[in-house]
Amino acid sequence: MKSNTEETTITESITEEEHKKLLMQQEITIVKRMSNISHKIAVMSGKGGVGKSTIAVNLAAAFALKNYQTGLMDVDLHGPDVPHMLGVEHAVLGQSPQGILPVKVRENLEVLSIEFMLPSKGSPVIWRGPKKTGAIRQFLSDVSWGKLDMLVIDNPPGTGDEPLTVLQSIQPLDGVVMVTTPQAVAGEDVRKCVNMVKGLKIPVLGIIENMSGFTCPHCQQEIDIFGKGEGKELAEELEIPYLGSLPMEIQVRENSDQGKPFIFADPQSQISQNFMEIVSEIENKLQN
Ligand SMILES: Nc1ncnc2c1ncn2[C@@H]1O[C@H](COP(=O)(O)OP(=O)(O)OP(=O)(O)O)[C@@H](O)[C@H]1O
Ligand SMILES: [Mg+2]
Incomplete structure (x- = not known):
């Protein structure tokens, strides 16, 4: 990160005309880079802590298991959790003549996050709107993913600068996977997020209800901690597809x-099989 003084010097040293030209060049580079990626999917929610990153990480891992060349971009600039969830939080980004190289998790799974660029773990990112938009657009223009089948983008909660930049800058975006939990307050926030996406004429691929019920490992009784079924009702109300649900499980957390997506840790478990059905639904939607 640059100091304020450095920033001022750089901004003042170029004219408005030059600045416009740079933005145009960046736009052309983004379009070129994105044209090498067959499918681009954003994971979003109006609500925090509902499992967006967990689902983004496992969706990317599932695509990798299905032999797709997959990228995962973490645009949560203030709370980048993806590197930790993949066990690569200490990795550093590489460089090539084509641009910045994302971090390899497996042969066909690569990841990019602001976390890899921070001077130390625990360094906060304190940026306002335009700086965040600029950083995400730089991710899109400067990172060399090469040819990808799938790019999954993990977003912070809400309808702020980061999701808006993703929705407006990645053209064409195949659509958004919306994550909710069964509580009424989550539903209200997710409704706003769905309406933002619809307003921008971007498809909502569907809603996943996460943390949907919990089976006590001791007595096997099912307890609906946050309720159950509201995700499906919300999907019907908003006329968007319902992709399925995932229960709360200690193993997932x-x-x-431990830095291992559940889909890699135990692909045969019930929750992995549930999730794979959701992934097949998403694949169907991508083909249409
Ligand atoms: N189905 C689940 N069962 C148990 N724990 C879960 C489940 N889904 C997510 N979690 C846990 O809940 C916490 C929040 O999940 P996660 O970080 O994915 O949410 P998020 O929506 O990305 O949060 P934020 O809004 O902060 O980005 C994490 O500790 C995660 O491991
Ligand atoms: Mg997150």
Whole structure:
């Protein structure tokens, strides 16, 4: 990150005309880079903590298991959790003549996050709107993904600068996977997010209800901590597809904390199989 003094010097040293030209060049580069990627999917939610990053990470991991060449871009600039969830939080980005190289998790899974650019773990990013938009557009123009089948983009909660920049800068975006939990307050926030996406004429691929019920590992009784079924009702109300649900499971949280997506840790588990059905639904939507 540059100091304020450095920033002022750089901004003042170019004319408005030159600045416009640079933005145009950047736009052309973004279009070129994105044309090398067959499918681009954003994971979003109006609500925080509902499992967006968990789902983005496992969606990318599932695509990789299905032999797609996959990229995962974390545009949560203030709380980048994706590197930790993949166990690559200490990795550094490479450089090539074609641009910045994302971090390789597996042969066909690469990841990019602001976390890889921070001077130390725990360094906060304190940026206002235009700076955040600029950083995401720089991700899109300067990172050399090469040819990809799938790019999954993990977003921070809400309808702020980051999701808006993703929705407006990645053309064409195949669509948005919306994550909710069954509580009424989550539904209200997700409704706003869906309306933002619809307003920009971008398809909502569907809603996933996460943290949908919990089975007690001791007595096997099912407890609906946050409720159950509201995601499906919301999908019907908003006339968007319902992709399915995932229960709350200790394993999911433990795998995340240990840096291993549950889909890699145990592909045969019930939750992985549930999730793979959701992934097949998403694949169907991409083909249409
Ligand atoms: N189905 C689940 N079962 C158990 N724990 C889960 C489940 N889904 C997510 N979690 C846990 O809940 C926490 C929040 O999940 P996550 O970070 O993916 O949410 P988020 O929506 O990305 O949050 P933020 O809005 O801060 O970006 C994490 O600790 C994660 O491991
Ligand atoms: Mg997150």
